[in-house]
Amino acid sequence: MHNSNMNKNMTARIFIVVIILCISIVYTSFTNKMNIVEVFSNKKEVPIYSVETEEKKIAISFDAAWGDEYTNDILDILDKYEVKTTFFLVGFWVDKFPEKVKEIDERGHDVGNHSTSHPYMSKLSEEQILKELNKTGNKIKELTGKEPTLFRPPFGDYNDRLIKVCRKNNYHVIQWDVDSLDWKELGVQPVVDRVTRNVQNGSIVLFHNNAKYVKEYLPLVIEELQKDGYEIVPISELIYKEDYYMDNTGRQHKEKNKN
Known part of the structure; x- marks a missing residue:
């Protein structure tokens, strides 16, 4: 009688273990499938780091946040070499140097938005992001008569x-694929x-x-x-505005079979 009870208990335990294993296998299979679906259905968003093109075109850009000491020299150098570029301006820089904002635009360069207070954008809510975009965007429009369409997030964040x-x-988020590291001096x-x-x-x-060292390195780079054989153009002329797709490196590609 004792052996019979032991056998029954052992059988019950084995049965329970088998049930648990079956449930575990089914659950793992289900979650793996869900993860696969999630990977393919929720494509990660990436900004534009570069553009796929057969043309020998590139863009150079300047982030402006903390000072104005060399801006006139930069503009004069760009004029000398007949080069147009893109300047990304922070709101407090716009407030401090409004006439320089106008001059950058009048000399034919893109004026892009670089936020209002230079925060880490990924830490902000949608409402806070809009505030950062709109406050500086409106200031740029008031000074240049043009709505900015390019945004570079501070710190690349x-x-x-x-x-x-x-x-x-209506903003294109712009990063870079070549960092000059000029800030390291x-x-x-x-x-x-x-760069070269x-x-x-x-x-x-x-x-x-x-x-x-921007006054010294910029002429040499250009x-x-x-x-x-490179043509240097503003970012607004380099990127595709429609009929494009992004690869996972942030390189922008023109859709095939479309003009």
Whole structure:
């Protein structure tokens, strides 16, 4: 009788273990399928880092937040080499240098939005993002008569929410694929080498308008790029505005079979 009870208990335990294993296998299979669906259905948003193009075109850009000491020199150098670029302006820079905003626009350069207070945009709510965009966007429009359509997030910090909000408000979110590292103040030649050795068709280069050596490195960079056959254009002329798709590196591609 004792052995019979033991056998029954053992059988019951084995049965329970088998049931648990079956449930575990079914659950794991289900969650794996759900994860696969999630990966393919919720595509991660990415900003524009560069553009796929057969043309030897690139864009250079200047982020302006903390000073104005070299801006006139930059504009004069760009005029000398007949180059048009893109300036991303923070709201408090616009407030401090409104006449410079007008001059940048009048000299034919893109005036892009770089936020109002230079925050980490991924930490903001949709309402806060809109405030950062609209406050500076409205100031730029008042000064230039043009609504900005390019936005560069401070620190290169973004998330899906930011890109979706920007898209709804007619902004293209712009990053870069070549960082000059001019803010590190390593000297002139390191900036020249870093940029000229890393550009490719469709590159977007990051500079800062108040970098210490900008008056020295900028002419050298432009001369080298032009010698290599690159045409330097504003970002608004480099990127595709419609009929495009993004790969996972942030490189923008023109949709095939469309003009």
